[in-house]
Amino acid sequence: MMAMTFSPKFRRVSGAASGESTVRRMALVAGGAAILALGAVGGYRLVAQVEGDRGIAPLANSEDIQVNGIKVDVTAKTGAEARLEGWKLAQKEAWKKLGGPDMPVEAIDAMVSSVVIGQEQVGPRRYIATLGVIFNKARAGQYVGAGGATIRSAPMLVLPVLYSGGVQQVFEVRGPWQRAWAEFQASQSPIDYVRPVGAGGESLILTAGQASRRSRLWWRNVLNQFDAASVLIPYARLERQWPGGPIHGTFTARYGPDNTFLGTFEMDAGSEQELAGMLDKAVQRMDGLYRDALAAGELRPDPTLTTSGQVLDRAFAELRTKLMPKGGAPIEALPQEIVLPSSTPSPVSTAPAETVSVQFASPDAAAVDAALAAVRGVPGVRGAATMSLAVGGTSVMRVTVEGGSERLASALRGQGWKVTSGGGALRITR
Structure with missing residues (x-):
């Protein structure tokens, strides 16, 4: 709070007009100083939200x-x-x-x-x-381990939410639940975990409040940043009996943008020294819940997150049909204020989906984002993800598209890309 005092000698210099002008200038100076102070404080708060010792890099998966x-x-x-x-x-x-x-x-x-x-x-x-x-x-491997092909999930973003001491957190600080997931060796699991580091701006995007969002547009933007198809939300609620004493943990497995419940279990640790071991075991049991869900066919990516608006168009068409009068009255018979649009949604393509490899020059990160955005914007593309990323060279992405490579090539040419095909792959350049 800034207090300012105006001396009486400044109220009148050469008449009333001069006094009013002087007071007005002083007020503007005071207002400008207040704005600068608020700007400085606001900028400091923005920097403070992303700085600090946070973020734990996950262990590299090993096939051993x-x-x-x-x-x-x-x-x-x-x-x-x-x-x-x-x-x-x-x-x-x-x-x-x-x-x-x-x-x-x-x-x-x-x-x-x-x-x-x-x-x-x-x-x-x-x-x-x-x-x-x-x-x-x-x-x-010749003595132990199951042979044969293993069904793997689509890439799943992990959002580990910890509830402790009345506060929910994900990556705001280096928490024990985040560390347990970062140190989990996921190579033997059929779940394709995408584990963020949690440093920098990731701590602002991936928060505990994100799990309660239902906006598909928001979730699609978040998942595209990590090349994930859906999200897994493992919750850990820790209750301490007294400082340094026993700890009771309640763990809940959820997934998807609708925060769908999969299962829950409880575990106990005798002290703070046993907490890390309990959380490691909890991650393994959580992985078991997600394995069972995958085997039961429940761990499927939400189609509204992976398709290019086709499912939404179909849903809007069904809603439009339900809003139509059951007696089959024509549109013209409805009141003017509720007349439905006469345009019909574009028909959903029933062409089989094919996987196409696309090579593109990637001199910098902006070129990678531009190529991915162009391919994902093609109608009929169900998914596009980089298989080989070489900044300063040639990168490769894998694209699942309805109609095959010819349709993809034609659409990209329409966007201004130069497309050449050969060896079962496409190469695109500007």
């Missing part, structure tokens, strides 16, 4: 076979020997969890790529730890 949560307690002559024996014991236990055949420790060790240390305590003669073991898929 990983087993977590192996607990060992080994004693030996020295701490180093106990640690080595603990690692060997963890490898044997992990191999048993995978259902592998009986093999010597040396043979199992030859298939191990690395040992992941969750927690460990090394004493003079004792080693206590929680470990994870990663097996090389090329070597261990």
Whole structure:
């Protein structure tokens, strides 16, 4: 609050007109200073919303076979020997969890790529730890693992919502629920998880309030930024009995722009030190719920998010039909204020969809966005996503389009692109 005092000597200089002019100038100066102050504060608040230590980069998915949560307690002559024996014991236990055949420790060790240390305590003669073991898929895959083709989901954006202490958050701070999802090894899951980092502007777009939005236009803009077909919303509600004491967690799996319920479960942690382990197990159980939903055919992308307005046109046509009088009265018989438009929606194409590879020059990020926008704007395109991104070179996108490559090429030529075909692919240039 800014207080200003005007001295009486400024009220009259050379007559009433001069006094009024002086007061008016002083008022304008005060107003300008207030506006500048508000602008400075507003700019600081905008910067403060995106700065700070936030965002956790997800682990790169590996095709290797990983087993977590192996607990060992080994004693030996020295701490180093106990640690080595603990690692060997963890490898044997992990191999048993995978259902592998009986093999010597040396043979199992030859298939191990690395040992992941969750927690460990090394004493003079004792080693206590929680470990994870990663097996090389090329070597261990012949003994363990299911063979055959696996049905995978469409790319799904993950929006992990944490409710703790009466506050909902996603990426506003580095939360334990976000970290658990970032460290989840999703290579063995049929769900194609798209996990944002959560830094910068992502924390402004992907918030807990976003899960309650129903606007398809808003969701389509958000999902297009991450090349995702739909969204998964895993909720975690943490209730602490007292500071440093037991923690009760309620976890709920939801998906889609309508926040559809899939399942829920509860877990408990004895203290803050056990919270990370509980959340890791919760992510695995959440993945199981999404696996079951995919197998049951429930985890399908919303067609209003992936099609180029065709489903919306069909829905509007059905609504128009329902609003028509049941007796079949002509449009002219209706009152003037509720006369429906006479134009009919364009017929929905029934041509089979084909997958087409499109090559395009990508000197910078703007060129990539322009090419994707042009292809997605073609009628009949169901989806377009980059398969190979090379900034400064030639990128490749995969396009699912009704009518095949000829229809896509014709539509792009109409937009001003130069299109050449060869080798079962299209190449587009400006």
